[in-house]
Amino acid sequence: MHISFWGRKMDTKFENVYLDNAATTMHKPDCVIEAVVNAMRTMGNAGRTSNKGAMDSGRIIFDTRLKLAQLFNADGPAQVVFTKNSTEALNIAIKGLFNKGDHLISTVMEHNSVLRPIYAIEKEQEVSHTFIGTDKKGRLLIDDIEKNIKSNTKALIVTHASNLSGNVNDLYTIGEIAKKNELLFIVDASQTAGAYPIDMKKMNIDVLCWTGHKGLFGPQGTGGLCVRKGVDIRPFTQGGTGVQSYLEEQPAEMPVRLEAGTLNAHGIAGLNAAITFIHDTGIDNIHKREICLLNRFRDGLKSLDMVSFYGDYDTDERTAIAAINIADYDSGEVSDELEHRFGISTRPGAHCAPLMHKAFGTVEQGIVRFSFSYFNTEDEVDYAIEAIRKLCLE
Amino acid sequence: MHISFWGRKMDTKFENVYLDNAATTMHKPDCVIEAVVNAMRTMGNAGRTSNKGAMDSGRIIFDTRLKLAQLFNADGPAQVVFTKNSTEALNIAIKGLFNKGDHLISTVMEHNSVLRPIYAIEKEQEVSHTFIGTDKKGRLLIDDIEKNIKSNTKALIVTHASNLSGNVNDLYTIGEIAKKNELLFIVDASQTAGAYPIDMKKMNIDVLCWTGHKGLFGPQGTGGLCVRKGVDIRPFTQGGTGVQSYLEEQPAEMPVRLEAGTLNAHGIAGLNAAITFIHDTGIDNIHKREICLLNRFRDGLKSLDMVSFYGDYDTDERTAIAAINIADYDSGEVSDELEHRFGISTRPGAHCAPLMHKAFGTVEQGIVRFSFSYFNTEDEVDYAIEAIRKLCLE
Numbered sequence: 001m002h003i004s005f006w007g008r009k010m011d012t013k014f015e016n017v018y019l020d021n022a023a024t025t026m027h028k029p030d031c032v033i034e035a036v037v038n039a040m041r042t043m044g045n046a047g048r049t050s051n052k053g054a055m056d057s058g059r060i061i062f063d064t065r066l067k068l069a070q071l072f073n074a075d076g077p078a079q080v081v082f083t084k085n086s087t088e089a090l091n092i093a094i095k096g097l098f099n100k101g102d103h104l105i106s107t108v109m110e111h112n113s114v115l116r117p118i119y120a121i122e123k124e125q126e127v128s129h130t131f132i133g134t135d136k137k138g139r140l141l142i143d144d145i146e147k148n149i150k151s152n153t154k155a156l157i158v159t160h161a162s163n164l165s166g167n168v169n170d171l172y173t174i175g176e177i178a179k180k181n182e183l184l185f186i187v188d189a190s191q192t193a194g195a196y197p198i199d200m201k202k203m204n205i206d207v208l209c210w211t212g213h214k215g216l217f218g219p220q221g222t223g224g225l226c227v228r229k230g231v232d233i234r235p236f237t238q239g240g241t242g243v244q245s246y247l248e249e250q251p252a253e254m255p256v257r258l259e260a261g262t263l264n265a266h267g268i269a270g271l272n273a274a275i276t277f278i279h280d281t282g283i284d285n286i287h288k289r290e291i292c293l294l295n296r297f298r299d300g301l302k303s304l305d306m307v308s309f310y311g312d313y314d315t316d317e318r319t320a321i322a323a324i325n326i327a328d329y330d331s332g333e334v335s336d337e338l339e340h341r342f343g344i345s346t347r348p349g350a351h352c353a354p355l356m357h358k359a360f361g362t363v364e365q366g367i368v369r370f371s372f373s374y375f376n377t378e379d380e381v382d383y384a385i386e387a388i389r390k391l392c393l394e
Numbered sequence: 395m396h397i398s399f400w401g402r403k404m405d406t407k408f409e410n411v412y413l414d415n416a417a418t419t420m421h422k423p424d425c426v427i428e429a430v431v432n433a434m435r436t437m438g439n440a441g442r443t444s445n446k447g448a449m450d451s452g453r454i455i456f457d458t459r460l461k462l463a464q465l466f467n468a469d470g471p472a473q474v475v476f477t478k479n480s481t482e483a484l485n486i487a488i489k490g491l492f493n494k495g496d497h498l499i500s501t502v503m504e505h506n507s508v509l510r511p512i513y514a515i516e517k518e519q520e521v522s523h524t525f526i527g528t529d530k531k532g533r534l535l536i537d538d539i540e541k542n543i544k545s546n547t548k549a550l551i552v553t554h555a556s557n558l559s560g561n562v563n564d565l566y567t568i569g570e571i572a573k574k575n576e577l578l579f580i581v582d583a584s585q586t587a588g589a590y591p592i593d594m595k596k597m598n599i600d601v602l603c604w605t606g607h608k609g610l611f612g613p614q615g616t617g618g619l620c621v622r623k624g625v626d627i628r629p630f631t632q633g634g635t636g637v638q639s640y641l642e643e644q645p646a647e648m649p650v651r652l653e654a655g656t657l658n659a660h661g662i663a664g665l666n667a668a669i670t671f672i673h674d675t676g677i678d679n680i681h682k683r684e685i686c687l688l689n690r691f692r693d694g695l696k697s698l699d700m701v702s703f704y705g706d707y708d709t710d711e712r713t714a715i716a717a718i719n720i721a722d723y724d725s726g727e728v729s730d731e732l733e734h735r736f737g738i739s740t741r742p743g744a745h746c747a748p749l750m751h752k753a754f755g756t757v758e759q760g761i762v763r764f765s766f767s768y769f770n771t772e773d774e775v776d777y778a779i780e781a782i783r784k785l786c787l788e
Contacts, residue, residue, distance in 0.1 A: 018445075018447055020438055020448065023438060023448070024438055024656065026437070028435075033431055037427055040422055040430065040613060041422075042420070043420070043614075044420055044739065045414070045418035045614075047741075049414075049729070049741050050733060051412075051414055051739035052410050053418075083478075084477075084478035084658060085655040085658075087631060087654045088631055088654075088655060091632065091633065091654070111633075112635070113632075113654065116644060117631075119642040211656070219434060219615075219661075220437075220657070220658045220659050220660045238513070239481035239505075239510055239511070240481065241506070245506060245746050245747075245748055246744065248510065260481045260485070260507065261481025262605070264478060264613075264615025264658070266613045266661070335443070339446065345445035345446055345448070352634035352636070363640070
């Protein structure tokens with residue numbers, strides 16, 4: 001392989017093949033863009049006043065809460081809180097539920113959006129933690145969870161799917177463990193919301209954190225958390241709520257307890273259209289299509305000994321991520337070569353998942369992540385296979 | 395006056411006259427909407443990787459930091475932090491700068507986005523406060539600031555303009571007081587950013603908090619804070635930063651120290667276009683135009699004894715808000731009548747400014763707020779005058 005990026009003439013039949021959908025889905029359904037445009041032309045600031053613009057804004061926000069509650073089988077629209085992204089949702093949950101001396105169990109599969117808040121509450125609130133490991137294929141050692149429950153363990157915090165390997169955790173089983181041991185179950189669904197079925201009730205999930213701009217096909221600047229009724233999270237931000245303005249504290253009622261200031265109604269309007277698109281298309285169909293593209297990609301590279309895959313690909317119960325390396329080439333160099341020579345957009349490096357890299361032994365090399373969307377095509381996949389073949393055979 | 399809202403036939407020559415621009419500007423320049431659409435079709439997730447979508451996203455974010463730094467005369471692009479709204483920016487500043495035993499000085503003119511975080515740190519961090527009052531016209535008693543400085547006073551937190559009365563505070567004078575007494579100067583520019591000149595250096599501002607969806611004509615879901623170099627604010631959220639992923643803490647470098655997770659690049663792209671629009675139009679021209687509409691409105695109502703104005707209107711150094719009541723009618727009923735009979739959108743009630751209402755004696759009645767934008771017309775103003783006349787004379 002000859003790495004020769006920057007300045008070589010592009011050898012590509014596509015202008016750009018975007019395979020970084022686990023970071024953000026670039027192709028949004030047209031209805032999403034139209035909804036944002038319409039919102040930006042007509043919507044005011046929702047806030048319990050009855051002027052037309054404010055009501056239009058309030059209605060779409062409420063309707064989106066309703067749709068999200070249905071999508072995730074949550075406890076109704078009032079338990080759906082909007083944030084700017086899943087990181088904020090995870091900070092709200094992780095910082096608002098624990099007290100000094102508590103212990104929590106999480107996993108090495110987590111993103112820094114989970115790990116760093118856990119480290120922060122260790123320092124600030126003296127909340128200790130245990131991280132459950134994985135096997136060589138990056139599969140969570142679920143049996144280790146119960147072994148690590150202590151008398152002061154309050155919660156399990158688990159990602160639905162690794163953003164690095166695409167491995168999906170069995171939330172039914174983990175939810176049962178949480179229920180049996182009376183632990184709160186907090187789930188990071190950043191990689192699955194919209195792309196993989198989630199049922200808060202059947203999975204015994206207490207707090208589900210999600211983002212709008214990935215599998216949900218919504219605009220950036222949208223995300224949130226769904227909170228089971230009866231789970232009280234301390235307010236993370238304080239500010240205007242449009243209700244009980246003479247109260248010095250954030251009001252007790254949900255969702256304003258966890259929301260302060262002007263919501264991103266323009267983005268939420270787009271998210272609303274996106275959820276309708278997902279509902280009409282069917283999550284199962286979206287998942288099947290994405291896995292079909294992933295399997296095609298994997299099959300196309302099977303014969304190449306230089307290509308290593310990280311993760312468990314012997315199941316369709318995963319997300320459409322292919323985490324690979326080519327021999328011992330630096331992942332950044334490979335990703336740059338794919339981008340600049342072939343116009344193929346992937347993501348290299350650490351992926352904000354430091355413990356997963358330690359488990360895979362890829363701290364130095366990083367990993368090249370290909371992540372597929374419902375809107376990618378077989379042609380694009382074949383072209384990516386061809387590009388990797390060329391790199392390997394040069 | 396006969397209040398007869400809900401169900402009466404509309405008596406209006408406009409479909410809707412939107413005069414709630416202090417809540418959110420509804421009319422966005424076309425270039426803003428076009429920029430958001432373009433971003434939603436082409437942008438990835440900025441994050442120090444070099445794929446095309448990510449680079450496009452990273453470039454527009456950086457360029458917007460640059461433009462904001464120029465607009466506010468801040469300490470360069472790295473000191474511009476993006477948040478979802480000004481409430482989040484204010485929470486970051488107020489919760490990240492004080493230590494146990496500190497004292498701060500703020501004002502009764504503040505919004506709950508300032509007051510509630512101040513109450514929160516009183517409870518959680520034992521930080522005490524003094525609120526400076528106003529005269530009958532709602533003008534800040536600036537001379538009272540120095541009288542209330544204690545040995546443990548660390549900062550002044552002052553709104554640039556009241557969201558209720560539109561009164562503007564003289565930040566040059568207050569900034570001098572802060573400088574002389576070696577206090578941090580934190581400013582809430584939610585009501586002025588984009589609509590009124592701000593110069594962080596000349597005004598001695600250490601932290602400027604602003605929102606994108608009001609005077610800046612940007613999309614909802616955008617806002618931020620500009621931080622003077624050398625002022626260290628503790629991270630408020632922890633998460634992925636795309637840099638230093640193996641660090642357990644949020645990195646020390648700005649702006650990622652105060653940003654975690656995916657930024658709203660779609661919204662920021664719109665904000666970028668909006669700032670260009672403001673730059674090309676000229677803030678002074680925007681301010682003049684808005685004040686012209688406000689003065690026209692006020693002149694048109696001068697002869698009506700039933701109409702009371704709250705605030706200081708004997709100066710053009712204010713924002714384009716008219717805060718009124720009609721006799722002792724409930725502000726909510728008046729606002730509803732204006733909306734449902736005349737199609738005029740205003741905002742009644744408490745406006746999340748409880749201490750300002752206490753100062754004006756309008757806790758029960760609330761206030762009807764008319765707020766004008768650069769895009770409102772003289773015709774709309776005249777129509778609003780006519781509508782209020784009708785209500786008064788019935």
